[in-house]
Amino acid sequence: MTIETICQHIVPASQSAMELAQKRWNSIAKPLGSLGLLEVEIIRMAGMFGTAQIPVLKPAVIAMCADNGVVAEGVTQTGQEVTAIVTENMSSRDTSVCRMARRAGATVFPVDIGVAVPLQGEHILQKNIRRGTGNIAIEPAMTRQEAEAAILVGIELVGDLKAQGYNLIATGEMGIGNTTTSAAIAAVLLGIEPQVVTGRGAGLSDQGLVRKIDAITRAIAVNQPDPSDAIDVVSKVGGLDLAGLAGVFLGGAYHHIPVLVDGVISMAAALVAAEICPTAKDYMVGSHASAEPAGALFVDALGLKPFLFAGMRLGEGTGAVAVMPILDMALAVYDEMSTFDDIEIEAYQENPQ
Numbered sequence: 127m128t129i130e131t132i133c134q135h136i137v138p139a140s141q142s143a144m145e146l147a148q149k150r151w152n153s154i155a156k157p158l159g160s161l162g163l164l165e166v167e168i169i170r171m172a173g174m175f176g177t178a179q180i181p182v183l184k185p186a187v188i189a190m191c192a193d194n195g196v197v198a199e200g201v202t203q204t205g206q207e208v209t210a211i212v213t214e215n216m217s218s219r220d221t222s223v224c225r226m227a228r229r230a231g232a233t234v235f236p237v238d239i240g241v242a243v244p245l246q247g248e249h250i251l252q253k254n255i256r257r258g259t260g261n262i263a264i265e266p267a268m269t270r271q272e273a274e275a276a277i278l279v280g281i282e283l284v285g286d287l288k289a290q291g292y293n294l295i296a297t298g299e300m301g302i303g304n305t306t307t308s309a310a311i312a313a314v315l316l317g318i319e320p321q322v323v324t325g326r327g328a329g330l331s332d333q334g335l336v337r338k339i340d341a342i343t344r345a346i347a348v349n350q351p352d353p354s355d356a357i358d359v360v361s362k363v364g365g366l367d368l369a370g371l372a373g374v375f376l377g378g379a380y381h382h383i384p385v386l387v388d389g390v391i392s393m394a395a396a397l398v399a400a401e402i403c404p405t406a407k408d409y410m411v412g413s414h415a416s417a418e419p420a421g422a423l424f425v426d427a428l429g430l431k432p433f434l435f436a437g438m439r440l441g442e443g444t445g446a447v448a449v450m451p452i453l454d455m456a457l458a459v460y461d462e463m464s465t466f467d468d469i470e471i472e473a474y475q476e477n478p479q
C-alpha cells in the first residue's frame with residue numbers, strides 16, 4: 127500500500143458511536159459532564175473504535191529510535207551515542223518509559239528506524255532505513271523515498287500490533303537531537319520564527335541554545351522545505367524518528383485505533399500526519415503539554431486537549447503513558463457505574479447550573 131491509498135481509506139470517527147457514548151455518560155448517576163475531559167476523550171474514543179462498547183484497553187508504546195546528523199552542530203548536551211544506549215535499554219526494559227509502562231500495563235516496542243549503529247536487544251524491532259540522517263544545517267536529512275519508507279514502517283507497525291490485540295498506542299521516541307528537528311518542523315509548518323519555537327531540549331547552555339536556533343535557521347535556508355508538502359518538510363529538516371511516528375498516527379487512523387500524542391517530538395510528527403491527512407486528527411488523543419516552547423503551539427495547531435500540565439519534557443512516550451491510568455479509570459466509571467435508572471434517582475429535568 128502507498129501512503130496515498132492509506133489516506134484515501136481514512137474515515138472520520140463515527141458520529142453515531144459518539145452520540146451513544148454521550149448518552150451513556152448522561153445516564154450515569156453523577157452530575158452531568160462532571161468527569162470533564164475524561165468524558166470527552168472516552169466519547170472520542172468510542173468514535174474511533176466505531177462503537178460505544180469500548181473494548182478493554184490493551185496498550186502499547188511504539189518508540190521510534192533514530193539518530194539525527196544535526197547533532198554535529200553542537201545542539202545537544204549529550205553525544206549521539208546516547209541514542210543507541212537508551213534504545214538498547216528500552217529492550218532490557220530499563221528506561222523511564224519502560225518503568226512507567228510496566229505500572230500502566232503497557233508493552234514498549236522500541237523500533238530501530240534509523241539509529242547510527244547496529245543494535246543488540248531481543249525486543250528491538252529491526253526496521254533501520256539508514257544509519258542516521260544527514261546534518262540538516264547543511265543538507266537534507268534524507269531523501270523523499272526514505273521518508274516515505276519510514277512513514278510506511280509506522281503504518282505497518284500499527285497493523286501488526288492490532289493483529290496482536292493492541293488497541294491503544296502511545297507514541298514514543300529516542301533520538302538525540304530530535305528536539306532540533308521538531309523545532310525546525312514547527313518553524314516551517316506553523317510559519318513561526320526559529321527563536322520562538324526552539325527550546326533547550328534535554329538540556330542546553332545559553333550558547334548551545336543560540337547554536338540550535340542558528341542551525342535551524344540555516345537548515346531552512348539551505349533546504350527550502352515546502353510548507354505545503356509535509357513529506358518534503360520531514361525529509362529535509364526532520365528525522366526518521368519523526369517520519370516513523372507520523373506513520374504511526376496515520377496507521378492509527380487507518381486501523382481505527384486511538385493514538386496518544388506525547389511531547390514536542392510526538393506532536394511534530396502528529397502535525398506532519400495531520401498535514402498529510404487532516405482526518406487523522408480524529409484518532410489523536412492529547413496527553414501533556416510539554417515544557418518546550420513549541421509544545422503549546424502544536425497543541426493549538428492540532429486542537430489537542432492535554433490532560434497534564436506538569437512541566438514534563440522527557441520524551442520516550444512518558445507523558446502518553448502517564449494518561450493511560452486516567453483513561454482506564456474513566457472507563458471504569460463509563461463501563462461499570464450504576465445509572466440513574468438503576469438507583470432510581472430521577473434525572474434532572476432541567477440543567478441545574
Ligand SMILES: Cc1cc2ncn([C@H]3O[C@H](COP(=O)(O)O)[C@@H](O)[C@H]3O)c2cc1C
Pocket residue numbers: 201202203204208212299300301302303304305306326327328329440441442
Ligand atoms: C539520557 C537521555 C534519555 C532520554 N530519554 C529521552 N530523551 C529525550 O531527549 C532527546 C531529545 O533532546 P535533545 O534534542 O536535546 O537531544 C530525545 O531522545 C528525547 O526522547 C533523552 C535524552 C537523554 C540525554
Ligand SMILES: O=C(O)c1cccnc1
Pocket residue numbers: 305326327328388389390391392416417418421438439440441442
Ligand atoms: O517535550 C518533550 O517531549 C521533550 C522535551 C525535551 C526532550 N525530550 C522530549
